[in-house]
Every structure is written in C-alpha cells, then in structure tokens.
Amino acid sequence: MIAELILLLAGHPSALFLESGKLDPAFEELLHPGEQQSLEYLSRIAGRYRTLKSSVGTLSGTSEYLSSMMAAVRVVLSEYENLVVQTEAKVLQRDDEIVASGSFVPLASLKATFSQWDGPLAALESLINHIQRLGPTNISPGSLIDLLLERSRVGVERVSEIMADLALAVQRVWQVHLTAYVVHGALSAKDPFAKTNPHQLNARMMPNCVSPDSRESIAYVGRAIATVKAARGHRSQQQQLPRSIAVMHTKMLSKVLPQDRHVFDSVIAQIRVNVSEWLWTTVLTRKDVDDALDSLANYFLLRNGEFSVALIREIERLKLSRLTPRASSRTPGISIIREQDLSLALLRASLGTSAQYDPTLSRLRFTLPTGPVRPFIPSFNANPDLSTLSVHSTSSTVDFTTTLLGMPLELGYTLAWPLDLFLTPTDLRSYTHLFAYFSSIRHTHQRVMACWSSLSNSQRMRRRWVRLGEGGDTHDGGGRRDLLRCGWGVVREMVWFLDALWAYICLDVVEGQYQRLKASLAPSGAGGGAKKQNFLLSNPGLAGLIKTIMELCEVFVATVERWGGDVLPDLLAEGSIAGGEDGGVGRMVRERAKVVQDVNETLNNLLETFYENLSGSLSSQSALGNGDATVATTFFVAGSSHNLNTTMIGGKRKTKDVHNHLATDAEVRRGAERLLLRLDFNNGFSKAGGTSRGSEGILREGGLA
Template identity: 25%
Template sequence: MLHEVLLALSGHPSPLFGEGKQPLTDLLSPSEAALLQSIGKLAERHRQLRRHARWIASHHQSIICRAVATSIQQTHLARFQQKILDVESRILTRDASIVGAYDIVPLASVVSEFDEWHRRMSWLWDIACLMQPISKSYSDTPSHGGCSGAALVNALRTAANTGFPDIEETAIALSKVAETAWLRQLTSWLLYGRLPAFGAQDFFIKAGCAADGGSTNFRKEKELLPGFVTAPTASSILFIGKSLHQTKRLSHKPGSLAPSAAHGTSEAELAKVHLQHLSSLSLPLQSAQLSRAVSAVRLSLSQNVLQHLLPMHETLRLLSCLRQYMLLGRGEFSLAVISQVEARLEARQQSMGRLLQQDPAKALQGLSVKDAELQQTIGQVWKTLAREDEAGEDDVLEFACKHVTLSVPKKGDSRPTTSDSVNGSIPQMSPVLFNDLLFPSATSLGLSVDSPLDLFISSRETETYSSINSYLLAIRRAQVRLSDLWRRTAVRRDHPSPSGRAERDATTSQESKLRTKQRSRETRKVWATCSAAIFLISEISTYLEGEVIRESCNHFETWVKTPASTDDPDTSRASLQSDRSAELGSADVAQRDPETLSAGHRSFLAALTYALLLTDVHYTRELRSLLGNLDALIALFNRLLDLQQKLDLEVDDGGTSSLTEEDERRVALELDRARKKVDSDLKSVVNRLRQLDHERIGSARYLDVRPADGGGFEAWKGGGVDRLLMKLEFGRMVEDGFDLV
C-alpha cells in the first residue's frame, strides 16, 4: 500500500483513490482511510497542478506567466517529487526516523512527512488558476482569459506578506522569476527603444499609429504596470524608449546622422553603460532602486544624445509660441482672430439672407463651419500679423504659422484632464466648454507637435492649451464686443435730423425731444449693465492674462533657462563622456534633460490651469452663462439701436411704419429680459469668486505639486482670487439697493 501511496503522490493513478473520491475502504480500517484522505487530496492537487502548469507554460499569452508556470514545474513540483524520493529512500534504507520495529512503516509517519506541502500545493494551485482559470478542455490555442503579467507580479508580492514562512519563501522565489522576465522586456525598451519581441501585448508600453500616419505613437497602459513602478518612473521609461526610437528613426533618414553618432557616441557604448545600471538591480525589485537606475539611464541618454536632438533654443521657441498665441500673450493676435471671425460671420449672415430667399435647404446646409473656411480665417490672421511685423524675422511667428491650426474638434474628444499628470491628486478640468463662442459651432486652436518636440510636450497637454485658449479668447471677445457699443456715438448723443433738413415746426421738435428722452431713460439700465459687465470682464481678463499667466510663464521660463545642478551623484555617474562633453561648451552641458523639462512643464500647466480657475465647475458654468447671455444682450441692443435709427428716418420723411414700431417694442422687451439675465449672471460670477476666496485658503490656495514630482520645478505662487476681488470692489455699483457687481 505504501508503494501505491507514493505512486499516487508522484502523479500516477492509483486504485486507492477513485478519481478524487474517497479512498477505498474495503480493505482499510477507518483510521487508515482518514489518513489516506489527506494524501488523496494532495495527490489529486499535484496531478491537476502539473497538467495546468504545463498548459500555461506552452500556451499562455503572457511571457511572465509562462516563466512562472515553468518555474512551478521545474523547481517547486520537482522539489515535491524529490521529497517523495527521499521518503522512499528512507523507507528502503530502513531509516529509524520513519521505519519502526519489525520493519513496520506507520502510515501516520508517511502522511506527516507531507504535511508542509498541503498549504504550499494549495497556494500554487491558486496562483495557477489566477494565471489561467481552469478549463474543462485544454486546447492548443492561446486563451485570452488569463491575467496579465503585472497582475501576477502584484499578486505574488501580496502573497509574500501572508505570514506563513513556506508561502513567503515560495512567493519570493516566484516573484524573482516573474520580475526577471519583466526586466528582460524592459531592457529591450530601455536599451534599444524596441518593444519586446515576445509578449509585447503584455508590456505596459503600447505602440499605435499617430494621427498623421507618419510616425509611431507610444502610450502607457496603467493596467499592465506592476505595482512597484511609480508613475514618475513609468513616465521616464516611456520617455527613454520614445527618445531612442526617434533617434533611430532619425538616423535612417537619408543624409542625416543620429545625434549620438554625430557627437562620437555609438549606440553600442550607450547600451553597454545603460546595461550596467540595469544589471545592478537586485531581485525582488525595489521602487527606489528601479527609479535610480532609470534616472541614471535617462540622464546618460540626455547628456550624450538628447541635448543635441532637442536643443534649448527649440524648446524656448516652442514655449514662446505657446505663450504668445495659445495663452494670448501677443494681444494683436487675439484681436486679429476676433476681427476676422466677426467679419466672416457678418459676410455669412448677408449671404445667408439671400440664400434663404432662393434655396432654404442649401442655406441650412451652410450653417455648419467648414474646415476650408477655418483655414482661410487663420491664414488671413497670419497675413495680418506678418504685415504688422516690420523686421520680418520673427521665428516664433513663422513657427506658429506652421504648427498652430484652427479646426473643428473631432467627435469623441472631450475636455482634457490632468489626471494623468505627475501627481495623481491633481484635479480634473471643468467639463464646461468655451469653444463654441467664437464661431456658431465648436472650434478651437490646436498645436501640431512633430518629432522631436513631442519629447517635451504631449498631445494631452496641447489639448489643455486649446481649452485654455478657448477660455481666454471667449473672455477677450466679450470685452471687444462690449467696447464696440461705446463706439456707436450716434446712439449716445442727441444729433440733428439725419436728413439735415430744418424741423418743420415746434410740435415735431417737441416730439423728437420727448422720444429721445424716453429712449435715453429706457436704455439707461442697459448701458449700466453693459458698463458693469465690461468692468467685470476687463478685470477678469487683466487678472488672468496680466498677472497669473504672465508671472507663471516668466517663472517657468526662468527655471528652464537656469543651468541644471551638476552636484547630483546620478548626473555625474550617468555621464558617459564627461571629458568629451566639457569640450562642447558649458551651455549644452548645463541644459536640463528633456524628461525633466517635460515633468516641470506638466507641473506648470497643471498649476496654471488651477490658478486660471478652470478646475472649478461652478465658476466656469456661471461665466459661460454670462458670456452667452452677453452675446444675446449685445445682439438685441444693436438690433434695437438700428430699429430706432430706422424709425427716426421714417419720422423725418413724414410717416411712420407700424411694423417698425411693433418690432421696436418687441425687441425692447426681449432686451430687458436679456439685461436681467446678465445682471443675474454678473452677481453669480462675483458670488462664486467670493466663495472661491473663502474656499482656497491655506494649502488649497495653490495646487499642491511636489517639486520632486515635477522634475524639481516649483510652480509660481502669487496673488490669489482676493487680488481680483479687491479690484472689483472699486467698481461696485448699486441700484435700488442691489449690487450689480
């Protein structure tokens, strides 16, 4: 019977155990049957685990899971088999520790030899089922229902803290195997910029085609990222591989040299140095240790390759373009955009009136904004700015003409968030959109970033700039349109008859004066509301553009231009050619690496978005309502003024039209309703600003992004909302006991 027990434990079928059922009890006493029951469960588990691990090792889609399954087979199940052989050897050699008097081998002694394997075998079975759920039929095709390598690594690390020494030992051993397989995948990406040849679908870096179809776009997938890899480390890993991929693609272009080859550093030398940093890692991997190694590789790559691939002057030119055109730092650009759009919309309205009479269906089809029309608009803006440029050598303007576009957002696009930035606690941007105020349909300015500038700025950040630009441009447009009302001098002053003829009699003169006085009294509230609105809009624009954006950009550009510290041990250790780099000039050597600049830029953009109040849903909703109602108020006011001038001409000609008088009364009623809506929105915006002043106190006054997460950059911390509110108090207007602002 002992022979059958050992054969069953080795994985062979035995008549003592009926396919996982209770052991045969015909020839066994109850005590022996009870002892064999545990042995039967262990033997059955061994057979299932061996079969399941063999299938995983040959068919699983994850290389990490295959490696762990192979280790279970060749290491842990082999130890169990060796344990069986040791017990058998001790029985055959009549070892006194297991063989009693008269060569009797107690069954309880044999069973006790395998007590430690019950928990371990059960845990190994759970890990195998985690890698691939059990299936009734094992096919030769890979199954997609198993877990990823990252999930397996996280599960093994968690199991190492269960408190059982045997489970801890096994979990640590399997963790080393899994992390070794993952590290081999990582090595291919960090050394050569290539995705793993095997198991790329299980790697957390994914490749995809860019929007233009000309280059490859790489992205991270958090679900495939092991838990010991922090977010900054993952960003650095992605950055290093993208840089190597671009460098290699640049070297394949005819007539061009890779930056590494151009400066005497071969790819093999870089790979050798970087491999030394990765070889110094100990298993199981530690987050801090991996972060230091990746940082050393990144700094070495930057010092020997990237500072020549992306020089400082190109980065500063991109920042100047973003500041002047996306953040409206160049005032004539926003005025040119607004004037061109207004002129084009006015031309469309005139043509629309004729089309409505001729072909209404075609007129309705022309309501949507075409891409060609948007390209003509932005092209005319660039021509206007070029004519104003006397020197004609504006590199930033030339760069903007090539990369800044005006287009309709694609379907499915939403307001970008900052949740994927350096710090996971960065709040999301408000979903309220401002890109439908310039044109009747949604349009936005975008920035197309080509290689190698995408090492510094990502598509998500360009979308954030587009949202900020729409927000600032909507405020500037409302300010310009309100100011245009004061340019209509004829409606603010009492002029003689438009025809120039003398008044017929005193009665007509008296009626004209009464009509003018009544109109002045009726429009006084509208002018007061417009005055309060332009004051509020102007102060908000001045605060956002003149203080927040200007000071934040100056602070960030100063940090970018500041030479990096060379006292960091990682910096000196990562440099491959310190002597050779010293000969290139101190300006290039002191340049910060692009990944550090990119991390600092993400922190800057997140802090800027927070300071611009774009993360507050209530404020953006109230401001969006105000801007929309202001458009309606201005349109109705202009309509009323035109009707009044038309009515004056009719009176001067000796007759009046009842239709014109009816239109005047109707538009005046609608204008009064629009005025009340604007008054309510003005109060709502100011009240929300006051609430924000009370909410953003202490640590909430500024966005908390640690300098370590932002590449050493600490965002500008200037005046808060209270500075804006102090300016608004000087323009406080009271009418009938109620605040207008």
C-alpha cells in the same frame, strides 16, 4: 501497498483509489478507519501534484511571464519529487525514521512526512485554477505580478516563500522588458511596454506597486530613447545615448524590482534625470525651446494680439459669408464651413501682422470634431427670455470650444522634432482648452465693443435731427431718455468687466508667467517653474460664471443688432411713440426697456456672485495656507513649464526650487488680488447693497441722476 503509495505520490495512477481520490470501497473492510483517513489524505496530496504537473505543461507556452512562473513552479515541484525519491530510498534501506521495527511502514509516518506539502500544493492549485478561470491570455503581466504579491502576504511561511519566488520570477522577466524599453527603446512583439501610435504606456504592463510618478517617468524615458533611435536622417542621428549611461542604467535596473517600491521609484527618477539632462544638453537646443514657447504663447494664448483680433474677425466674416440665410440663398453650393476654410482664415488673418512671415504658423490647424458647419436658423426671439439663462453646471469642466463658431472648434499644433519628445498630446490638449477659453473672452469683448461703437454711431446720427433730446413728445420723451441711458449703462458694465478680466489675463497671467518661465529656462536663471492649475478655468464654479456672463453679453449684443444697432426705436417706427388708450411711452419703448432692465438685473447678480466666489476662494486658501490651489492661474498648465523645466533640470536645485515655487505662488495670488481690486475699484461690490441697483443706480453711477 507501500509500493503502490509511493507510485501514487510520484504521480502515477493507483487501483486503490477512485478518480475522485476516495478509497475504493472494496478495500474499506480491510482497513482501520484511521488508515483509511491517512490513505485518502495522501491521495489528495498526490492528486494536487498530478494536477499541477499537467497544468505546468499547458500554461508554459502562453506567454513569457506565465512560462517563467511555470518554470518556478517546476522548481517547487522538483523539491516534492525529491522528497518522494528520498522516502522510497528510506523504505528500501529500512531506515528507522520511516520503517518501524525494521519490518513495516506505518501510514502515520508517511502522512507526517508529506503533510508539509499539503498547504503549498493547495495554494499552488488554487493559484493555477484562478489563472485558468481568468484565461491565460486575458491575465496581464501587471495583474499577474499583483496577484502573486498579494498571495505571498499570508501567514503560512512556506506558502509565502513559494509565492514570493513565483513573483520574483515574473518580475525578472518584467525587469528585462523594462530594461529593453527604458535603456534601448525596444518593445517586445507580445505584451509590449508601450503603444507606438500614439506613443503611450501600456497600462496592462504596470503592476499596482509601480507609483504613478514612476509610470510617467518610464513612459517619458522610453519614448525619448525610442524617438532618438528612430530619428534617422535628423541632426541627432549620431547623437545616441552614450554607452556608458546605458550600461549604468542597466546595472541600476538589475538591482531593483517593482515590489521594492521606494527603491524602485528612486532608481527610475534618477534615470529620468540622467536622460533629461543628456537630451537637454545634446538633442534639444535653446532655440527649439524658445521657438516652441513663443509659438504656443503667441497663437494659443493670444499673446500676439493683432493676429488674434484678425483671426476672430476672419471667423466672423466666414460665418457671415457662409452661414447666414442670405449667403445660403446666394451661393447654395458653398454654404458650409470646412476645416480647409478655417485654415485659409488663419492665413488671411496673418496678412499684415507679425505672424505673416512666422514659419511656425504652418503648424497650426483647426479641427471640427463634429464635422463641417452648416447654416442654422438662429433661436433668438425678438425679446429674449433670460429665465433660461442659468449658471453652467459646476460638476464638470465648462466647454468654451463652441463660442467662436457656434460648434466645437479646436486649434491644434503639429510638433516637429525634437519637441515631440517632451510635449505630449495631453499637453497640447491643455493648450487647446486655453485657446478656446481665452479666445472666447476676446471674442465676447470684441462683440461688446462693437455694440458700444454701434450705439455711439446711432447716437451721433440721431443728434443730427433731435439735437439735445432723444425725440418724442412730453409723454414719451423721458421714457426714451431713460431707455437710452440704461442701455448705455448695461454696455458700460459689460465693457468694464471684460476689460478688467482681459487685462488680468494678458498682464498677470500670460505675460507675467511667460517671462517667468523664460527666465527659469535660462542657464543662469532660477530653476523651478511648478505646474499650476487655472481658478478661472479649472474651477468649475468660476468658469461657469464667466461662461454665463459671456452668454448674457452675446444675447444682449445680438438683441441690439436685431434692433438695428440701437436700443431706441426710430421715431417713425410703429409703436415707438405714445398712442392709444395707454398713454405715456410707446409700446416698443416699453418692451425694449423691459429687456434692458432684465439684462441689467441678471448681469448685476452674476457679477456679484462672481466677485463673492473669487473672494471666497482666496479667503479659503489663505486659511489653509496654500496659495497653489484653484486661484493659482498660469498658462503652462500641463506642458512646457513641467516637462521642459522641472523634468529636464531635475533635482539639482531642489531646495532652490522650493523657494521659487513659493515665490511663484505668492505672485500668482497677488495677481488674483489685483483682479479683485480692478473689479471693486469704485467699491461697488464691497459696499453693502452696492450691486442691487436698477436703472436709477446706473444713472446715478454715471452722474446723470
């Protein structure tokens, strides 16, 4: 029986036991219950060993990571096999440790000898079963490392050691692939570290112990090295990463594992600094940086004012020529706006401006995410219902891409070598959002200014006939005068708000931060350039208010356009003068006065809410002692300020960067405070009840009442 047990423990089948591992009933009467329990205990250990032995061969060929783990499992099982061989030798040699009185082998001795493997084999069996349930092809390298590290944190020391050894074996393979990607820019055919089109990190490869910063650095360094190596025919063909740096990085990576999080993070950060400094001094020139920053600022941030105004006008002209019912009936075959039409609008807008001879203009492109724009019937009524106009939801980012064209319109930028190393699609997406935001404000501003000009022209033409009055008789003359001045007052407040907002964006946001960034990128300039968030864009509440105010301005301007460009109806128009049983002002004058009054009240409420929210944001950040929150506004949200400055300069001037960061926060906060001062120049908001005014309040502010 002892020989049978030794063979059983070595993995061979035995006639003493059933397939389930239970003792054959034929032997139960011959054995003591204690002996039966010992035999079944040894049978369970042997069964687990057989299961693991067969699973090792099955899972070894599925992937490099599972193969390395199975190789480590074989090492563990070899220790068990050595114990079986040693036990057999002791039995044959009648060793007193196993053989009692030199004549028989107690089952309790065998049970005590192999009991140390009960827990480890059970843990390994549970691990293999879990992997098989998930599917060997479905478990990713990152999740496999996480699984092994989690199972190594147990109270049984031997089990913890085995799981730690398995995790170490898998991490060694992961370490080799990481080195190939980070040092040589190479990707394995199976389980690659990154996807090449578009070039982004493979999330399946990253275990949870790798911090987000390290993941971003791995993606950055690997993409940079791979792009440099693939740049055949460019000026950087001979500018490959020096061998000395590659060898140094290989040695650094060979000494750390992702499970040692802090050490691993520091090594990855140092590698990023080294690669960034090499790229900065070798591949990327100052001219490349300046050209990219100038191009992005001029076209996405509307720093080139003459071009931006011309572009908005070209888009308006394109809408009138393609989307109006009159244009559709005249040229039914071309009553549609495609992306190529918008590209032509870019070229037309550049004529006669400084952008006409700018080579970077060819990198701009408009895209229509929802497809070509077709003619649509306007939904405006003669007297708009402002009750449907509400502040946009504050639960998500407000979309400004539909303002220019009525449909989603996005401006893109084609990156040329070597800027594609540093500016990612996510960075360019941030610039796209900023263009939509700034162009929406500029478009609305131009529309309101055009309404102001239309009212002025209508007033001059009317003065040729009615001289000093507004026409009408003694009954409706006063009503016409009040309607005209109330309309002027509404447009004046719209122009005042948009002027203040646009001046803040141009001077405090775009120009100020642009000059600060250019100075920080100078070799002798201060380092830093922290990445900011936008209070007027990333703050959903303030962005929603601005969006609603712009929509109200659009509604009012469109209403005035349908009225013929004037708030006053013609004297000879039906319903414009008093008549019938009502007496007083005419029906048309009363209707228009009601519309103007509703717009005035809605606008005042929105402006007051905007001022209160902006003041509250500043106050809350002052209480927290943090000026870099939602009120901090810069235009380099996720792109060049972080990637081309903080990333590449690295940690050489960290102490100095902290002071520069604090100085930038203070300057940004002062800019937001200047916006509040512009809005409250005449104490209209700070005084109690200053914005709760009707038509008389507008006249009084204008010195007319």
